Amino acid sequence: MGYAQLVIGPAGSGKSTYCSSLYRHCETMQRSIHIVNLDPAAENFDYPVAMDVRELINLDDVMEELGLGPNGGLMYCMEHLEDNLDDWLTEELDNYLDDDYLVFDCPGQIELFSHVPVLRNFVEHLKRKNFNVCGVYLLDSQFMTDVTKFISGCMASLSAMIQLELPHVNILSKMDLVTNKRDVEDFLNPEPQFLLSELNQCMAPQFAKLNKSLIEQGVDGFSMVSFVPLDLRKESSIQYVLAQIDNCIQYGEDADVKIKDFDPEDDD
Numbered sequence: 001m002g003y004a005q006l007v008i009g010p011a012g013s014g015k016s017t018y019c020s021s022l023y024r025h026c027e028t029m030q031r032s033i034h035i036v037n038l039d040p041a042a043e044n045f046d047y048p049v050a051m052d053v054r055e056l057i058n059l060d061d062v063m064e065e066l067g068l069g070p071n072g073g074l075m076y077c078m079e080h081l082e083d084n085l086d087d088w089l090t091e092e093l094d095n096y097l098d099d100d101y102l103v104f105d106c107p108g109q110i111e112l113f114s115h116v117p118v119l120r121n122f123v124e125h126l127k128r129k130n131f132n133v134c135g136v137y138l139l140d141s142q143f144m145t146d147v148t149k150f151i152s153g154c155m156a157s158l159s160a161m162i163q164l165e166l167p168h169v170n171i172l173s174k175m176d177l178v179t180n181k182r183d184v185e186d187f188l189n190p191e192p193q194f195l196l197s198e199l200n201q202c203m204a205p206q207f208a209k210l211n212k213s214l215i216e217q218g219v220d221g222f223s224m225v226s227f228v229p230l231d232l233r234k235e236s237s238i239q240y241v242l243a244q245i246d247n248c249i250q251y252g253e254d255a256d257v258k259i260k261d262f263d264p265e266d267d268d
């Protein structure tokens with residue numbers, strides 16, 4: 001059984017920074033973790049790249065040769081990845097052992113996890129290869145200042161959750177930039193009634209019905225939209241987020257069994 005995080009979220013929400021902080025954290029904890037770049041447009045990395053989609057296809061070549069713009073080019077690259085799951089990805093995954101823990105740093109284009117099946121098929125492939133996968137959705141805490149932005153963030157996260165059908169952890173990133181923690185506290189584990197009344201206050205009365213159904217169907221109906229705050233300056237915060245994710249994919253649960261199975265005779 002392998003373990004994987006699929007790190008998704010809007011452009012600039014802090015996915016790559018999270019991946020590199022997670023890498024350093026695990027290095028300190030002497031825990032093995034491999035970060036995979038799935039962004040065909042990425043150029044600089046703060047973490048050692050274990051697998052790189054740019055070895056398969058890169059955005060500059062696609063834009064130049066096919067005359068596509070950056071977003072169309074990216075969609076083309078990701079569809080190419082989808083076509084190569086059985087060869088490129090399978091070969092790359094063969095380099096990893098049973099217990100390995102992979103973290104996939106995804107591109108930020110929101111269409112990738114809302115209305116094209118690329119990531120979904122990618123995840124299905126990982127599952128077939130015996131990986132336990134968790135969707136890790138990052139949302140920038142700078143957007144948490146008012147209820148309308150919060151709802152739009154929730155809806156984007158929900159659409160990813162529904163599309164990917166994975167265990168899912170929502171993270172509120174960049175907490176170091178939040179000066180008044182009170183401002184975001186209301187949004188971490190939101191009360192549907194509170195959200196509804198806030199929403200009604202900042203929107204015109206004709207939206208009341210829409211607001212009600214958004215909150216009832218989206219936030220309350222799924223009762224899954226809650227956020228874990230992440231402050232990368234604090235090891236304890238990274239540790240907490242990682243523990244939540246590990247729990248979702250049952251990482252570490254069979255550790256006891258493995259120690260018992262271990263045969264000292266095999267050790268040189």
Ligand SMILES: Nc1nc2c(ncn2[C@@H]2O[C@H](COP(=O)(O)OP(=O)(O)OP(=O)(O)O)[C@@H](O)[C@H]2O)c(=O)[nH]1
Pocket residue numbers: 009010011012013014015016017018039106107108109173174175176177231232
């Ligand atoms: N203060 C602060 N800035 C952050 C944090 N995480 C990311 N940033 C900044 O936010 C910007 C975007 O961060 P990235 O990690 O590149 O975001 P991303 O989600 O990988 O972006 P794309 O790959 O382009 O979608 C960079 O300028 C980062 O330095 C954080 O925890 N705190």
Ligand SMILES: [Mg+2]
Pocket residue numbers: 015016017039042105106107
């Ligand atoms: Mg990135």
